[in-house]
Amino acid sequence: MPAEEIIILVDKDNTVIGETPRRLMDFGKDYHRVTYILVFNNKGNLIVQKRTDNKAFCPGYYGISTGGVVDSGESYLDSAHRELQEELGIDLTLTSQGVFFTQGEGFKIWGKIYTCCYDEEIDGPLTLQAKEVASIHEMSINYILENTDNLLFTPDSLDALRHYANKLTAPQPSDPI
Template identity: 90%
Template sequence: MPTEEIITLVDKHNTVIGEIPRRLMNFGEDYHRVTYILVFNNNGNLIVQKRTDNKAFCPGYYGVSTGGVVDSGESYLESAHRELQEELGVDLTLTSQGVFCTEGEGFRIWGKIYTCHYDEQRDGALSLQAKEVASIHEMSINYILENTDNLLFTPDSLDALRHYANKLTQPLPSDPS
C-alpha cells in the first residue's frame, strides 16, 4: 500500500511552518513549495507535457515544465530530481534559476525554477509517467509566451516560464539546493 504524501507548508515568506497530508491540503489557501524544471532539447526548445485528463489540477492542459509539489523533508533540488525521474524517466544535471511566488485560483506557491538539457543520444529515450503525462511536445519559449494557438497552459508553470524569460527570479538564501 502506498504511503500517504505529506506536503511541506510554508508562509507568505517561504518559511516552513509545518506539513500536511496532501488529501487535507487547501491548495487555494495554503502556501506550499513546487519545483519547475524547464527541460530544453538540442534545438533549444522546451519539452512540454500534455497532462492526463484525470489530473486534479488543470486536466488536459499543457505543463510548460516538469516538476511538482515538494514533499515534507525534501529540498527543492531533491524534489526536482525525483519529479524528473518520475515524469520523464531521466535524471539530468539541474541549474538553479531562482525562486518566485505565484498565486491564482486554486494555488498559492513558492516555486523554484531549474533548467536542464536533454539529449536523447546521451540520455536515452524518455519514459513518460502514464498516470500524469499524456504526451510530450517540443515548443519554443516565444511560441508558448505568444500562444497564438490559444493552448491551455497550467497557469503556475506559465508563470514560472515568464519569470525565467524575464530574469525576475532571485536566489533563495535559506535553501541553496
C-alpha cells in the same frame, strides 16, 4: 499501498511552518513549495507535457515544466530530481534559476525554477509517467509566450516560464548546465 504524501507548508515569506497530508491540503489557501524544471532539448526548445485528463489540477492542459509539490523532508533540489525521474524517467544535471512567488485560483506557490538540457542520443529515451503525462511536445519559449494557437497552459508553469524569460535566456546545448 504507497505511503501517504506529506506536503511542506510555508508562510507568505516561504518559511516552513508545518506539513499536511496531500488529501487534507487546501491548495487555494495553503502556501506550499513547488519545483519547476524547464527541460530544453538540443535545439533549445522546451519539452512540454500534455497532462492526463484525470489530473486534479488543470486536467488536459499543457505543463510547460516538469515538476511538482515539494514533499516533507525534501529540499527543492531533491524534489526536482524526484519529479524529473517520475515524470520523464531521466535524471539530469539541474541548474538553479531562482525562486519566485505565484498565486491564482487554487494555488499559492513558492516555486523554484531549474533548467536542464536533454539529448535523447546521450540521455536515452524518455519514459512518460502514464498517470500524469499523456504526451510530450516540443515548443519554443516564444511560441508558448505568444500562444497564438490559444493552447491551455497550466497557469503556474506559465508564470514560472515568464519569470525565467524575463530574467534569463535559454541554455544552449554547448553551455555548461
